Amino acid sequence: MHCSSSLDRLNLMYESANEKLKMTLNILVAEDNAFTITQYTKILEKNGHSVTVARDGQECLEKYTQELAKTEFESLDKNPFDVVLLDNNMPKKSGVEVAKEILDKRPNQRIIFASAYDINSLLKAPGTVPESVEILEKPFSLNTMIGKIQA
Amino acid sequence: MFAGKTSFKISGMVGIIILLLGITILFGTYQMSKVSNEIINISQEYEPLQNTLGEIKYHQANQVANFEKIKTGQLSETDSDIAKEEFWSSNTIIKSNIAQGKKLAETGYNMAPTDADGNDFKQIHKMFLDVEQTHNEFEYMAKDSLSSTQSDFLLKQIALKETQFKEKIDNTSNEIKKLNEQSINAIEGHERGWLIVQIGIMIVVGIIAISLRHFMHENNAELKKEIESKTIELQEANKKLRDLDKLKDDFISIASHELKSPIQPIFGFAELAQSGDIDQKEAWDGVTTLAKKLQNLANDVLDVTRIESNRLTLYQEKCRINELILETTRMLKTGLNKNVRIVEELDGDIEITLDRTRIEQVLRNIINNSIKFTENGTIRIKTEISKSSNEFLITVSDTGLGIPEEVLPNIFGKFVTKGHESENQGGNGLGLFLCKGIISAHGGRITARNNKDGGATFEFSIPLAQRKTINPLTN
Known part of the structure; x- marks a missing residue:
């Protein structure tokens, strides 16, 4: 009895872990390099996530706001995307600006910053990158990115 | 250059002031020594003359007294002889004193530093001659009177001469006194004149010093202005340099970002090709395009540096x-x-x-x-x-x-x-x-x-x- 209950519990844990692994994440990617966009989409979709693409900062904000308007009907607490992956150097609006505006709307939105700029100089300038933003320094392996997003 | 000119002006002014002060002190010292020497010389000349005159006066009084003693005729033979002897000895002394006086006047004339002083001594000499003549006349008269009988007329004459003689001596003495005072006054006047000149030089130096101070003050203000404008210029140049430096930094930062950004998709292509998510051709095409982009960018950056350094x-x-x-x-x-x-x-x-x-x-x-x-x-x-x-x-x-x-x-x-x-x-x-x-x-x-x-x-x-x-x- 005792044995079987602990086995059940183990089984339950395994299932929940598996579920988490296969969990579909809703991801907004903002990136201006066409090749990089294709690659991100390919690897993210392969891992079972849903990807929304924006080609510049402004488009990214627009897509975020649209999604926010939709999801707010469902739940006030739910963020429109699970993760926002931001490139810093984009046309129209930089990644830093976009991150700030998103955090103004949803302070607990998870944002990952993917930038080729020297990360140290980004971090040193105070107020440039909000603290809660996670950082991925380019160039990175696509698997590293997946690991970070699913972490 | 500006500062050099200013310091040159200042040092020139200071030099002139020191020179003027030096000249003043030198002249003052020279003048003081010269004046005191003259005073000594002249008083040395006038004093013996006065002494001589005093002697003459004294002996003349003696002589007259003796003469009167003899003339009263109340003396014994011996006393009369003594009186006569004294009379003649006084006469000799007077004569020698007159001669000495003449000699002193002559020496004074020879030693006199100026013509005016010389003339003074000449006049004194002339007065001594006058005195001598009067004395000689008195002497003859007295001699006559002593050798001859009593003559009221002669006695009167002698008395007159005697008074004349006395007057002459007094006149001479007074004249010498006057001349002495005059010469001392002249020296003092001379001294005063020089004092005025010295004061004048001092005032000029003072004015120069004050104007120098004013000039330096003005110069300082000018220098201050110059320094201020130079400081502003430097600040501007510095700002320009900083701006240029910032531009350069921005260029490097953007250029390096641009050079780095194709690396991410190159890695991506390699990874996806390895895992078989995309086919080899797609990966190679992508990598080639990115490499070409990198090459163009590198060439452009090189051209930019060539243009910026005029090469x-x-x-x-x-x-x-x-x-x-x-x-x-x-x-x-x-x-x-x-x-x-x-x-x-x-x-x-x-x-x-x-x-x-x-x-x-x-x-x-x-x-x-x-x-x-x-x-x-x-x-x-x-x-x-x-x-x-x-x-x-x-x-x-x-x-x-x-x-x-x-x-x-x-x-x-x-x-x-x-x-x-x-x-x-x-x-x-x-x-x-x-x-x-x-x-x-x-x-x-x-x-x-x-x-x-x-x-x-x-x-x-x-x-x-x-x-x-x-x-x-x-x-």
Whole structure:
């Protein structure tokens, strides 16, 4: 009895872990390099996530706001995307600006910053990158990115 | 230079002041010593004269007393003889004293420092002569009187002479006294005069010192102003340098970012090809495109540094410019995948000396820009010879999006267009900077403007006159 209950519990844990692994994440990617966009989409979709693409900062904000308007009907607490992956150097609006505006709307939105700029100089300038933003320094392996997003 | 001039002026002034003070002190000392010497000399002269006169007076009184004693006739034989003896001895002493007085006056005359002093002594000498004569007369009369019988008339005469003599001596004495006082006064006057001169020099020195102070104060104010303006100049230069340094830093930062950004997709292609998510050909094509982009960027960055350090070398040759344009557009037309027409309206088919590769680079850059920002429309390329300015003019105008107002003033700068282009318009932000550099190196101008009815126009010129020396420099 005792044995079987602990086995059940183990089984339950395994299932929940598996579920988490296969969990579909809703991801907004903002990136201006066409090749990089294709690659991100390919690897993210392969891992079972849903990807929304924006080609510049402004488009990214627009897509975020649209999604926010939709999801707010469902739940006030739910963020429109699970993760926002931001490139810093984009046309129209930089990644830093976009991150700030998103955090103004949803302070607990998870944002990952993917930038080729020297990360140290980004971090040193105070107020440039909000603290809660996670950082991925380019160039990175696509698997590293997946690991970070699913972490 | 300014400070040098000022310190020279100041040291000159100080030198003059020290010199004047030195001269004053020197003159003062010299004058004091000279004056005291004169006082000593003159008083040395006048004193013995007065002494002599005193002696004469004393002995004359003696003589007269003895004479009167004898003349009263109440003396014994012996006493009378003694009196007579005393009378004559007094006479001798008087004579010798008069002679001494004359001699002293003569010495004084010889030693006198000025003519006026000499005249004084001459006068004294004359007075002594007068005294001598009076005494001689008295002597004769007294002698007569002593040897002869009593004669009231003679006695009266003698008494008169005696008084005369006394008066003469007193006169002389007074005269000497007067002269002594006069000479002392003259010396004092002289001294006063010099004192005034010294005071004058002191005042002049004082005025110079005060004006020097004023001058220095003014100079200080000038120097202060000079320093202030220099400080401002330096601050401005410093600010300019800092701005330039910032521009350089920005360039390096953006350029290195641009050089780094294709690396991410290269890694991505490799990873995806390895895992079999994309096929090999797609990966190789992608990598090749990115490598080419990197190569172009590296070349452009090199060209930028060449232009900025004025080291852009032109390989000039004679070239039919219109043919070069047609060649370029033919190539661009083949790669065109938009509904865009390229129309050439070429005029003035001539040969121009230019760097073929570089001018082609400019043409390609500008026409490509027009293609990039024109979704569908016409790109018109016009050429003409401007006789007035002796230039060949090339105009590229499109019917596209135009240039954003905030970008237009700096359109030929580095990385200015970054952030305003979407991916399919993406360049590296250096093209127009290079165009300007290349055209400037050819001695031409390049301008950009928005058309009234939409689209943008770029115009550049190449000088027709062949320059003797190839100046590979830009400004």
